[in-house]
Amino acid sequence: MDSMIGIIGGSGLYQIDGLEGASWVKVSTPWGKPSDEVLVGRLGGVAMAFLPRHGRGHVHAPSSVNHRANIDALKRLGCTDVVALSAVGSLREDYVPGDFVVVDQYIDRTFAREKSFFGSGCVAHVGFSHPTCARLSGHVATAARAAGARVHEGATYVAMEGPQFSTLAESRLYRQWGADLIGMTGMPEAKLAREAELCYACLAMVTDFDCWHPSHGAVDVAQVLATMGRNAGLARDLVTRLPALLGPTRALCPQGCDRALDHAIMTAPAMRDPELLAKLDAVAGRVL
Ligand SMILES: CSC[C@H]1O[C@H](OP(=O)(O)O)[C@H](O)[C@@H]1O
Ligand SMILES: Nc1ncnc2[nH]cnc12
Numbered sequence: 489m490d491s492m493i494g495i496i497g498g499s500g501l502y503q504i505d506g507l508e509g510a511s512w513v514k515v516s517t518p519w520g521k522p523s524d525e526v527l528v529g530r531l532g533g534v535a536m537a538f539l540p541r542h543g544r545g546h547v548h549a550p551s552s553v554n555h556r557a558n559i560d561a562l563k564r565l566g567c568t569d570v571v572a573l574s575a576v577g578s579l580r581e582d583y584v585p586g587d588f589v590v591v592d593q594y595i596d597r598t599f600a601r602e603k604s605f606f607g608s609g610c611v612a613h614v615g616f617s618h619p620t621c622a623r624l625s626g627h628v629a630t631a632a633r634a635a636g637a638r639v640h641e642g643a644t645y646v647a648m649e650g651p652q653f654s655t656l657a658e659s660r661l662y663r664q665w666g667a668d669l670i671g672m673t674g675m676p677e678a679k680l681a682r683e684a685e686l687c688y689a690c691l692a693m694v695t696d697f698d699c700w701h702p703s704h705g706a707v708d709v710a711q712v713l714a715t716m717g718r719n720a721g722l723a724r725d726l727v728t729r730l731p732a733l734l735g736p737t738r739a740l741c742p743q744g745c746d747r748a749l750d751h752a753i754m755t756a757p758a759m760r761d762p763e764l765l766a767k768l769d770a771v772a773g774r775v776l
Contacts, residue, residue, distance in 0.1 A: 491738040492535040493730055494567035494686070496558065497723075498574040498673065498693075500716030502540040506728050507531055515564060518767035519556035519605075523548050526561060534731035537565050541572075541673060550650045550672035551600050559680040560605075564770040568738055568746070569624050569687040571730065572677060573723055575712055576645065576669040577653075577698035579662055583669070584694060585715045588637040588722075590629045591690040592620050593644040595667055596675040600649055603676040605683050605771050609761025612683065612752040612772075619678045621687035621745045627733040628689045628726075635726040643668040645692060647675035653707050659700040670698055684771045687745040691726075693719050749775045 495504060507529025514525050527538040539558055542548045562570055576589070583589055606612040625641070632639045646662045648654060650672035654662070662670060669692050681688035695715040699706035740746060749772055765776055 489568065489738055490535065490566075491568050491734050491736055492537065492566045493734060494562035494565070494570040495536065495538045495727055496570060496572040496677070497538060497540045498572070499542065499546065500575060500713060500720055501573055501723055502544045502546070503527060504538045504724050504727050507536055507538070513565075515561040517557045517560040517564065518769075519560050520554050522557040522561040523553055526565060528565065531728060532731035533736050534734065535566065536731065537562055537567055553673060555677045555680050556602055556605060559677065559684050559686070560770055563684045563686060567686060569621070569734060570681050570689075571624065571628055571727070572674070572688065572690045574671050574673055574690060574692050575695045575716055576671040576692040577696045577707055578668070578694045579646075579659070579670055579698060579700065580668050583640060583643070585696055585711075586638070586719065587640060587694045588632045589640045589643045589669060589692045589694060590625050591645045591669065591674065591692050592618070592625065592642045594619055594674055594678060595644060595646040595662075595665065596679075598647050598649045598675050601676055603679055605680065605768060607764070609755065609764040610768065611754045612749065613754065614682050614748045614752045616679065616682055618743065619682065620689050621741060622743055623741060624687045624689040627730060628691050630733055631726040631729040632691060632722075634729050635722050637722050637726065643692070645669045645671060645674045645690065648672055654698060656699050659698045663700060669694070682745065682748050685746050685748045685774065687741050693723065
């Protein structure tokens with residue numbers, strides 16, 4: 489199968505450079521509008537698609553990002569792999585602003601978002617014990633190191649609703665839970681990518697110490713933007729290294745991300761809602 493790499497850019501990363509034949513493409517989805525048009529092109533012989541999560545100019549708040557439309561649009565364009573870039577606060581002493589961290593677990597504290605493509609009329613339960621793709625995450629770590637970043641592999645990301653930053657009590661609680669990083673957008677993006685059978689990896693860029701650290705002031709947007717400003721070049725550089733690592737064609741995912749729906753759908757074929765099935769054409773067409 490041909491590879492196509494989708495990149496979701498987070499706060500401070502609203503475009504990438506170097507795509508050959510690049511153009512912004514409007515993608516319609518049955519789930520509404522994606523955050524923006526998608527920048528589609530090729531790099532090193534591999535197709536790539538870039539979508540800024542908050543839209544160019546940062547117009548969508550964390551709770552109003554249409555993650556279903558974003559993931560559907562990338563799947564519909566033919567993406568096989570999705571790399572999500574995210575600004576995060578660190579909940580650990582040893583993950584400092586400027587570090588890059590490959591996420592491998594999540595705690596979902598969001599509550600005001602659509603979290604599934606499925607529902608009444610077509611019920612599905614995908615496995616999610618390992619929410620990211622280990623193969624893709626490995627390539628992302630390699631690319632980030634090659635670009636010169638300090639990289640940590642394996643971290644738990646707590647996704648909060650926002651848009652306000654956390655209270656001190658919450659920040660301390662998340663540390664006690666064993667969370668390493670905090671952000672507002674990792675969920676339900678990762679859940680939806682799994683439902684859409686996409687290999688998904690998240691590279692988090694530490695911008696601050698949230699508010700728990702006794703020797704650092706509480707996070708504010710100025711801090712996040714200042715760190716992102718220093719890191720955006722690194723982020724763009726590592727993205728250009730991914731095609732050579734993934735290659736133009738791709739073997740089946742060893743972890744089965746690309747077959748997540750094989751045994752997930754519960755609703756009897758005769759009882760499925762044709763309207764919902766039509767909306768699931770890109771996400772679940774393989775098994776419906
Ligand atoms: C500008 S700080 C809060 C904002 O930054 C992060 O966004 P993203 O994950 O898209 O990089 C965080 O989740 C909040 O949305
Ligand atoms: N401290 C923090 N909390 C939530 N989201 C963030 N994004 C960047 N820093 C953050």
